[in-house]
Amino acid sequence: MTNKKLQSSIPEGKIENKWDKHKFNLKLVNPSNRRKYDVMVVGSGLAGASAASSLAEMGYNVTCICYQDSSRRAHSIAAQGGINATKNYHNDGDSIYRLFYDTIKGGDYRSREANVYRLAQLSGDIIDQCVAQGVPFARDYGGTLANRSFGGAQLSRTFYARGQTGQQLLLGAYSALSRQVGLGKVKMLTRREFVDLVLVDGVARGVLCRNHLTGKIERHSAHAICLATGGYSPVFYLSTSAVGCNVTAAYRSYKRGAFFANPSFTQIHPTCIPLSGNDQSKLTLMSESLRNDARVWVPKQAGDKRDPVEIVEDERDYFLERKYPSFGNLVPRDVASRNAKMVCDEGRGVGENGLAVYMDFSDAINRLGRKAIEERYGNLFDMYQHITNENPYQTPMKISPAVHYTMGGLWVDYNLMSNIPGLFVLGEANFSDHGANRLGASALMQGLADGYFIAPYALGNYLATQEFSQVSTEDEAFTKANESADKFFERLMGIKGNKSAKYFHKKLGTLLWDKCGMSRNAEGLREALAKIPEIRKEFWSDLSLPGDIDEFNPELEHASRVADFLEFAEIMCHDALNREESCGGHFREEHQTEGAEAQRDDDNFSYVAAWQYQELGEKPILHKEELEFTEVVRTRRQYK
Amino acid sequence: MDIVLKIWRQKSATDKGAMQEYQLKDISSDMSFLEMLDVLNEKLIVEKHPDGPVAFDSDCREGICGTCGVMINGRAHGPLDKTTTCQLHMRSFKDKDTIYVEPFRAKSFSIIRDLTVDRSSFDKIIQRGGYVSVTTGGACDANSVLVSKEQADQAMDNAACIGCGACVASCKNASAMLFTAAKVSHLGLLPQGQPERFSRVDNMVKAMVDEGFGGCTNEGECEAVCPKGITLGSIARLNRDFLYGKIKPREL
Numbered sequence: 101m102t103n104k105k106l107q108s109s110i111p112e113g114k115i116e117n118k119w120d121k122h123k124f125n126l127k128l129v130n131p132s133n134r135r136k137y138d139v140m141v142v143g144s145g146l147a148g149a150s151a152a153s154s155l156a157e158m159g160y161n162v163t164c165i166c167y168q169d170s171s172r173r174a175h176s177i178a179a180q181g182g183i184n185a186t187k188n189y190h191n192d193g194d195s196i197y198r199l200f201y202d203t204i205k206g207g208d209y210r211s212r213e214a215n216v217y218r219l220a221q222l223s224g225d226i227i228d229q230c231v232a233q234g235v236p237f238a239r240d241y242g243g244t245l246a247n248r249s250f251g252g253a254q255l256s257r258t259f260y261a262r263g264q265t266g267q268q269l270l271l272g273a274y275s276a277l278s279r280q281v282g283l284g285k286v287k288m289l290t291r292r293e294f295v296d297l298v299l300v301d302g303v304a305r306g307v308l309c310r311n312h313l314t315g316k317i318e319r320h321s322a323h324a325i326c327l328a329t330g331g332y333s334p335v336f337y338l339s340t341s342a343v344g345c346n347v348t349a350a351y352r353s354y355k356r357g358a359f360f361a362n363p364s365f366t367q368i369h370p371t372c373i374p375l376s377g378n379d380q381s382k383l384t385l386m387s388e389s390l391r392n393d394a395r396v397w398v399p400k401q402a403g404d405k406r407d408p409v410e411i412v413e414d415e416r417d418y419f420l421e422r423k424y425p426s427f428g429n430l431v432p433r434d435v436a437s438r439n440a441k442m443v444c445d446e447g448r449g450v451g452e453n454g455l456a457v458y459m460d461f462s463d464a465i466n467r468l469g470r471k472a473i474e475e476r477y478g479n480l481f482d483m484y485q486h487i488t489n490e491n492p493y494q495t496p497m498k499i500s501p502a503v504h505y506t507m508g509g510l511w512v513d514y515n516l517m518s519n520i521p522g523l524f525v526l527g528e529a530n531f532s533d534h535g536a537n538r539l540g541a542s543a544l545m546q547g548l549a550d551g552y553f554i555a556p557y558a559l560g561n562y563l564a565t566q567e568f569s570q571v572s573t574e575d576e577a578f579t580k581a582n583e584s585a586d587k588f589f590e591r592l593m594g595i596k597g598n599k600s601a602k603y604f605h606k607k608l609g610t611l612l613w614d615k616c617g618m619s620r621n622a623e624g625l626r627e628a629l630a631k632i633p634e635i636r637k638e639f640w641s642d643l644s645l646p647g648d649i650d651e652f653n654p655e656l657e658h659a660s661r662v663a664d665f666l667e668f669a670e671i672m673c674h675d676a677l678n679r680e681e682s683c684g685g686h687f688r689e690e691h692q693t694e695g696a697e698a699q700r701d702d703d704n705f706s707y708v709a710a711w712q713y714q715e716l717g718e719k720p721i722l723h724k725e726e727l728e729f730t731e732v733v734r735t736r737r738q739y740k
Numbered sequence: 741m742d743i744v745l746k747i748w749r750q751k752s753a754t755d756k757g758a759m760q761e762y763q764l765k766d767i768s769s770d771m772s773f774l775e776m777l778d779v780l781n782e783k784l785i786v787e788k789h790p791d792g793p794v795a796f797d798s799d800c801r802e803g804i805c806g807t808c809g810v811m812i813n814g815r816a817h818g819p820l821d822k823t824t825t826c827q828l829h830m831r832s833f834k835d836k837d838t839i840y841v842e843p844f845r846a847k848s849f850s851i852i853r854d855l856t857v858d859r860s861s862f863d864k865i866i867q868r869g870g871y872v873s874v875t876t877g878g879a880c881d882a883n884s885v886l887v888s889k890e891q892a893d894q895a896m897d898n899a900a901c902i903g904c905g906a907c908v909a910s911c912k913n914a915s916a917m918l919f920t921a922a923k924v925s926h927l928g929l930l931p932q933g934q935p936e937r938f939s940r941v942d943n944m945v946k947a948m949v950d951e952g953f954g955g956c957t958n959e960g961e962c963e964a965v966c967p968k969g970i971t972l973g974s975i976a977r978l979n980r981d982f983l984y985g986k987i988k989p990r991e992l
Contacts (some may be wrong), residue, residue, distance in 0.1 A: 155878040169797060170863050172903055173805040189883060225879075232879035232934045234872045236895040243886030261896060265802055268899055275871035282867035290860065313852065342799040377768045379775050383802045483803075486827055489770070553877045600785045602778070621786045644785055646792040651752070654795055655785065 103237050106359070106710060106725045110214040115731050116196075119218045119229050122514070126557050127564035129222035134159035137563050140322035141165075141391040142294050143348055145174030146266075146544060147527025148328030149273035149678035150551025156285035157276075158556055164277070165292040165309050165319055167344055167657075172274045175342040176527075176547060179266025180387040182250055183544040190247055192255040196220045201732060202253065203542060206432060207507075207535020208684035208700060209734045210708070212727060214514060217528055222549040227259055229552055233272040237261050251388050251540020252430045252739075258541045263387055263479050269340035271543055273551070285693070291317065293657065294329065294349035295588075296581045297356045297523065304522035305571045308581055312657060316652035317585050319573035323566075324522050324559050327353060328551065331506035331528040333366070335665045335672070336617070337609020339503035340372060340385040346661040351509050351668045358518040359710035359723060361531035363668070364676035367538050367685050368618050369504035370436035373487050374456040383502040384487060386459075386480055388540050391429045393464040393473065394497070396420050396436070398457050402447035406459055408496050414628050419443055427739040434537045434685045434698075435739060436500035441618050444500075444697065451498045460496035463479055501618060503545060507534045507685065508675070511710040511725075515558035516550060519710075521566070524559060526550040531708065536684025592659050593649050597642030601659035602638045604666065608632070612669055616676050621689040625677040629670060633717060635668040652688075671720055678722060681705045702734055741767050741835040745780065747794055748842040755932040759840070760791060769831040774798050774808060774831055777841075796855040803827040803967065806902030809909070810855045811842040816906035816965040844909035848916070848952040858921045859905050861951035862919060868947035869940040872932050885931050898926040900968040907962035907970075913954030915988065918962035920944050921978035922970045927961050928981055929940065938985030945982055 111122040129137065137160050141152040154166040168174060188194040199220040204211060212356040227245070231237065237259050238246040250258035261268040280286040291312040298306035298321075306321040332347035333339035352641035354360045371386045397416045404411065419439055421428045431439075440457045443449060450456050465473050470493060474481070481492050488498070509531040516524050516532070527547040534542060572578075615628035639662070647653040682691045683705070691699040706727050711720040762833045764783075767776055774796070778914030780794035798808040803824040810825055812818035818828045833839060841855065849857040887895075901922035909917050925942050927933030933940070956975060963972050 150876075168799060168805075168807060169859060170806075170903065172863070172866075173799055173807050175805070177799060177805050178800045178802060187882070197952070211968065224882075225877075227882045228879040229874075229876060231882040231885070232872065232874045232932055234895070234927050234930050236899050236926065236930065237882075238891050238896075239887055239889045239892040241889050242886050244883050248857075261899075264804065264900065267902075268896075271899065275866065276874075276876070278863065278866045279871040279873060281863075282869075288863075290863075341803060342798050342805060365779070376770050379768070379771055379779055381775050381778055384779045384802050483827075486823070490831075556876070566793055598786065600782055600839060602782060644788065646785055652795060655781075 104255070105519060106511070106723050107513060107723055108212065109515055110212065111514065115213060115217045118214050119221055123557055126561035129560050129564045131136045131159055135161050137161060137324070137326050138163070138322045139326065139559065140320055141326045141328060143174065143328035143330060143529070144171035144274070144277065145176035145328060145527060146270055146273055146547030147529070147551040148174070148313070148326070149270065149277045150548050151326050151328060151526055152286055153273065153276035153280050153554040154552050154556045155559065156280035162280070162285065163287045163289065163322070164339055165289045166292070167291065167293045167312070169290055171277060171288055172271065174270060175345055175481055176544065177267045177270045178342065179544055180263045180385065181249065181389055181539040182260035182265045183226065183269065184257050184541040185227045185259060185545065186220055186257060187224050187227060189245060190256045194255050195259050199223060199257065203533070203539060204535070204732050205544050205737060206537055206539040208537055208698070208737060209535065209702065209706065209729065210534055210683055210727065211535030213729060213731050215606055218554070219533050219546060219549050221552045223545050225553060226545060226548045230269055230272050233260065233275060235268045235272040248389065252427060252432050253539070266544060269548065270479055271724065278630065282513050291522040292353070295585045297325070297353045298577050299356055299520065299579050300569065300571050300575065304520050304580060306573065308578070309587055313652050315648070315653065317582055319572045319578045319582065321573050321578070323563055323568055323715070324524060326526055326555060326559070327510065327529050328526040329529045331509070331618065332668065333503045333506055335609065335669055336503045336613050337606045338375065338380065338383050338613070340369060340383050343382055343638060346664065346665045347668045348661055350581050351664045352519070353510060353518070353523060355713050356520070357713065358520050358523060359511040360508070361708050361710045362508040362675065363672045363711065364616065364679065365507035365536050366503055367433060367505040368501045368505060368536045369433055370440055370501050372502035373484065373502040374451045374498050376452060384483070385502070385504060386484060386499060387495070388433070390459065390477060393476065394429060394459045394461050395463055396429050396457055396459050398443045398448040398450060404448070406452070417443070417448070424739045431739045432537065432539065437618055438687055440501055451500070456498040457502040458496035459499045461492065462496070465493065499701060503617070505538055507531065507536065507538055515561065516554055517558065517562065522562065524555060527554055531616065536686055587658070588629060589649050589660070592643065592656065592663065593645055595640060595643040595645070597644050599642050599644055601643060601645070601655060601662045604635060604643065605662045608666055608669055611635070612672070616673050619687040619689050620676045622677060625673045628673045629677070632666065632673070639663065639666055667716060674711055674719055675711065678709060679705055700736065741769055741779055741830065741833070743765045743767055743833065743836070744838040746838060746840045747854070749794070749854055750851055752853060757851070767830055769829070772801070772826060773812070773828040773830065774801060774826050794855060795853040798826055801826040804902060806904040809844055809904040809906055811844065811909060813840050816844065816909045817967055822967055822969050824902070831878035844905050846908045846914035848914065849905060849908065857905070859903070861953070862903050862905065862916070863917065864951055865920055865944055865947045866923065869936070869943035870927070872927060873936060886905045887931060891929055895926050895929040898922045898929070898970060898974055901970055902968055904967065906965045906967060908953065910961040911954065911957065912961065913957060915956045916948050916951070916953040917956035917975050917978070918966060918970055920948050924978045924981060925974040928977065938981060938988065941978060941981045942985055
């Protein structure tokens with residue numbers, strides 16, 4: 101039964117009319133009244149910058165904060181591959197319905213039909229907007245936009261700007277944001293980190309943030325708050341995320357009552373550069389587009405340590421081509437990653453720790469010539485050589501799976517509002533559109549759809565319909581939250597133990613990767629649930645922090661994020677343990693078919709798991725939002 | 741490998757600051773430069789060294805966000821061409837090397853702590869014109885304006901700037917000309933950027949002066965260290981547009 105607390109507010113009517121009808125029904129704020137409303141946007145990535153600039157253009161009074169030294173540096177910038185849109189510029193049969201269908205299927209039927217349909221509807225507008233801003237997308241010789249096929253899609257719907265699409269889209273949003281800052285419509289505060297959400301009578305009315313430069317806790321009141329704080333991949337310590345990405349804003353809002361949805365849904369990307377050494381701080385992704393021309397293989401014989409070029413064709417196992425003849429090397433990310441893990445578990449992995457597989461371009465080089473490959477992937481090959489000191493034109497690349505994106509996030513309704521009135525959550529920080537697995541080139545699309553085209557309407561409706569009490573930052577709610585924030589930082593500084601924040605972060609990450617990573621089982625998850633509190637206890641008794649509380653202190657910033665990861669990891673494990681099925685990136689070893697494929701259980705788990713905070717150490721309360729499928733028939737994802 | 745580090749330590753903007761020496765042993769040559777600094781910091785924290793860990797900025801660690809950047813042996817981002825500090829690996833150094841690490845220095849980049857500097861003046865330049873004035877929803881179909889592949893490619897070459905500040909740190913005048921020219925070129929090369937082409941360059945150059953950056957004397961130090969390969973050609977384009985903006989007939 102759908103829980104009463106979880107009103108998804110999906111409009112009635114046919115799927116193709118829902119959004120238009122809903123937009124008409126949303127209340128508007130008179131343009132001359134808009135400046136009376138304060139909106140706080142936390143985060144300046146694709147979702148945050150696009151929302152902040154769009155809301156400011158409409159006339160709202162916007163404040164935006166980010167932890168980086170400039171709003172241009174958010175991690176959306178690192179996305180390489182591209183952004184999907186249903187323009188059908190290439191006459192290959194694309195349509196809104198097809199992108200909707202692919203995304204629902206790709207997410208293994210664990211996302212909302214209405215949300216995903218809206219995303220597909222808005223995809224074309226995003227491209228128009230970005231081009232108008234001067235985003236230099238790749239062009240064909242006639243001057244029209246170029247597209248490529250990406251991430252296993254059977255058609256060319258991906259727009260791209262070399263291997264730097266995320267950077268260009270972010271700089272587009274950053275330029276729109278900068279324009280509003282220049283016009284005095286947005287107050288942009290950098291080097292500020294979200295510390296707490298302030299609720300007044302159960303409604304989100306403010307934010308506390310810490311100024312990294314001074315250590316001061318700053319109070320901001322607002323009529324509505326947008327969290328656009330990205331994903332939490334670094335809970336695993338090593339991931340492809342920026343080292344500063346964190347769960348703090350989402351997790352602390354969860355502690356204030358916002359529900360956390362599907363926290364165990366994480367995406368493992370198959371084509372990352374393998375780990376080397378003990379001191380590596382992050383993993384680097386190689387664009388998935390490489391799989392278009394590469395063949396993935398491992399030696400047939402376990403423990404074969406020969407140089408790859410000495411291993412002849414007969415002795416190689418092109419395992420993706422063997423198992424999935426129709427999709428071959430282009431199977432979706434979750435399938436490719438899991439199969440790589442399987443061959444490594446059989447002892448056939450390669451590289452210094454046996455955790456990698458080969459991605460070989462020799463066939464493509466022989467077929468198309470080195471020049472063609474250089475044109476397509478030159479920058480990626482250079483990057484690979486830079487990092488590994490190996491020449492991929494001569495010897496196959498070694499790749500291994502790594503955490504790349506988190507589909508889980510704060511629960512939101514169709515209006516992107518959490519269960520706390522006034523708290524909106526955009527982009528990767530919400531759980532909404534990708535279900536249990538995200539398709540390539542969909543993250544940029546979602547972040548920008550949320551920020552440019554959904555939040556402005558949804559916030560307007562909220563502001564127009566809500567009655568607001570007078571709130572001042574001197575009110576008790578702010579003072580109390582401020583006191584508890586002060587205590588938190590003082591407590592961290594006061595531990596005076598012997599180990600760095602990094603030590604604990606690494607310890608937690610290794611445990612999670614092992615027990616709640618690419619494949620999970622009940623025993624391992626229970627073990628993790630027993631160990632996490634131990635690491636947390638050790639953290640709170642043996643952390644060593646240098647410096648002072650009231651100065652620029654990057655170690656303190658890191659420690660405060662690690663403190664949240666150490667609590668948040670538990671709800672990930674609870675969620676993974678609760679979901680007795682395999683779907684998308686969530687693979688429970690107990691639930692697989694005879695051919696070791698994921699075994700979904702639609703009868704019992706076709707729901708969004710939204711968790712409500714209880715006291716620390718207690719199991720959070722599970723609320724279920726049943727997913728209804730009226731458009732698509734749920735089938736087993738077949739890539740054979 | 742074993743190395744000796746000489747690192748600029750400065751507690752705050754008002755502190756005097758000095759070079760300090762640290763020794764590191766058994767550093768893997770596959771480690772990145774920033775990971776080497778992580779190892780040093782871990783050591784300084786665990787040993788409770790009175791200097792404390794070295795403060796430096798970094799985020800994506802894959803050469804795209806532009807957060808990192810230090811002077812390594814006197815060169816911005818270190819010895820390799822077109823490589824950010826985070827993408828530099830220790831294999832670029834030799835066993836027993838002494839490596840000098842300093843912050844990006846410029847009047848407009850005040851030091852926050854150690855190797856961390858304040859580059860918000862770059863944001864202020866962009867806020868004064870580094871955009872196309874289009875509001876959300878006001879766009880026409882993306883394919884209704886054609887852009888030749890060559891134009892798009894050249895615009896992209898300039899749009900690749902990551903705003904790291906290496907150009908300023910390497911310039912004897914601490915000029916932000918390459919940074920500003922990259923944005924002026926990116927937008928000026930595209931049809932979408934034409935309506936504001938000349939006002940943009942004028943406003944951005946004024947902003948550059950207001951932020952305290954020096955003038956450009958075409959030394960080319962910036963081009964030599966730019967991790968994204970932005971060239972002096974962009975500066976020439978800025979100069980042309982700036983000049984033409986001053987002399988072009990008004991009725992245009």
